[in-house]
Amino acid sequence: DTGVSQDPRHKITKRGQNVTFRCDPISEHNRLYWYRQTLGQGPEFLTYFQNEAQLEKSRLLSDRFSAERPKGSFSTLEIQRTEQGDSAMYLCASSLGGGGNQPQHFGDGTRLSIL
Amino acid sequence: QQQVKQSPQSLIVQKGGISIINCAYENTAFDYFPWYQQFPGKGPALLIAIRPDVSEKKEGRFTISFNKSAKQFSLHIMDSQPGDSATYFCAASYNNNDMRFGAGTRLTVKP
Numbered sequence: 001d002t003g004v005s006q007d008p009r010h011k012i013t014k015r016g017q018n019v020t021f022r023c024d025p026i027s028e029h030n031r032l033y034w035y036r037q038t039l040g041q042g043p044e045f046l047t048y049f050q051n052e053a054q055l056e057k058s059r060l061l062s063d064r065f066s067a068e069r070p071k072g073s074f075s076t077l078e079i080q081r082t083e084q085g086d087s088a089m090y091l092c093a094s095s096l097g098g099g100g101n102q103p104q105h106f107g108d109g110t111r112l113s114i115l
Numbered sequence: 116q117q118q119v120k121q122s123p124q125s126l127i128v129q130k131g132g133i134s135i136i137n138c139a140y141e142n143t144a145f146d147y148f149p150w151y152q153q154f155p156g157k158g159p160a161l162l163i164a165i166r167p168d169v170s171e172k173k174e175g176r177f178t179i180s181f182n183k184s185a186k187q188f189s190l191h192i193m194d195s196q197p198g199d200s201a202t203y204f205c206a207a208s209y210n211n212n213d214m215r216f217g218a219g220t221r222l223t224v225k226p
Contacts, residue, residue: 004158031211042121042204042216043159056213091158098211101166103149106158 002026004107006092012113013082020078021110025094032075033104034067035091036060043091043106049075050098079112087114118142119207121217128224134192136220138205141186145207145215150179150190153202153219162203163190195224 005024013019025032030051035043046065047057051072061067064083069075079086089111093104120139128134140148146167151159165172165179165188172179178191192199202221208214 033214035214040219042206042219043214045213045215048213058213093158093214095211101147101164102211103161103164104211104214105161106151108156108158 004092004094004105006090006107006110008110009108010111010113012115014115015082015084017082018078018080019082019112020076021090021092021112023075023077023092023094023107025074025092026105029094029096029105030072031095031097031102031104032069033093033095034075034077035093035106037089037091037109038087046077082112082114084114087112118215119205119217121205121220123220124218125221126223128195128222130195130197130224130226132195132224134190134195134199134222134224136190136203136205136222137187138189138207138217139185139187140207140215142207142209142215143186144209147208147211148179148181148188149206149214150177151204151206151216153204159204192222195222197224197226200224 033048034046037043049069064080089109091109093106095102149164150162153159176193181188205217
């Protein structure tokens, strides 16, 4: 169990640029979640996958955001035409499945800073 | 999106004391209530969790108390240590779908 891995750890970009983050879940975990955390706040749910199927998307996930999990393993989160308000920590979590008693394990996040 | 209210926002406790953090939720469909601990620059780490059919769960120095009728649950940290200084988040979910987090409590344990 190597834990949830996220890459890059930090990303600085200019407003209007596109960025892509990657998440590698714990192996054999079929659920993968994306959250966003701003300073001084708790994580906010963005979307989650069951294997390769994206099952739920938050209203926070605007049209500029897209997430994929093509083979049911790693996932990518892309933000197009970044805005100042996108500056946040983007967290990925994975779990063994649905239902209670299946904890979500988090990675250490990608911190995005928009100049 | 917040359906979980957490208090206090910050807490200062002396070493060896008891830290108590409270949360209240709205959605009675929630069936899983975890607590996470987060250090600066790190992701949240699961500390302890409870289901609504149990009123209390204890793991080492950490205890969750759950009051289903009041829709409240709390985290007690016994014998608090300086190494416990971190931000703590309560959370709630239904069927392990989207997790709703509280706003966090910054705990400082003074030596």
